[in-house]
Amino acid sequence: MDLDLKAVKQQLRSRIMEERKAIPDKRRSALSAQACSYLEQLEELKNARAIMAFHxxxxxxxxxxxxxxxxxxxQEVWLPLTLTAEKRLVPYRYSGPEMLKQGxxxxxEPDPTRAEKAELSMLDAVLVPGVAFDLRGGRMGYGGGFYDRFLAALPRRPFLVGVAFSMQVVDEVPREPHDIGLDGLVTESGFFQS
Structure with missing residues (x-):
């Protein structure tokens, strides 16, 4: 990656994370509830057997x-376990907060001693976190590349939807060849198809 692009991404990441942190808790809860109601209405999520989410x-x-x-x-909901040394995500079936540990x-995230590994062939949809998004399927994560690697290795492409506050939407996310585009984005303002 050229240094200019790296610098641009780092500046964007810092700015949005600072602004997002400044949202008051009460407002964050209200906006989150609105976004969840849009997620609940999405046909692709209603019809999914298994959905990978995030905590x-x-x-x-x-x-x-x-x-x-x-x-x-x-529906089956999965949460990813982050294996930093291997730079990869491993999804486990979510059975409730008691199967989580702080990672x-x-x-x-899932505690492998209390959780069951997910069957990747069943995955129909992924809720993708990130720092910045655009309305053309662009997403910028936290810089580790975990999601891009995970999604690239799947046996078939599930429905990919970003989830964010509308203040995280920018005109254009800087993209690289390995970045995997999303099918859409849900914010507190609705669903935007890419």
């Missing part, structure tokens, strides 16, 4: 109400 961390949009609702509908960066 919100720091100032991320809280998707746990959607996760609980999907489980109540009888890398303080993120709650």
């Amino acid at each position: 919100p961390f720091g100032a991320e949009l809280d998707i746990l109400p959607f996760v609980d609702q999907a489980r109540a509908r009888g 890398v960066y303080g993120i709650w």
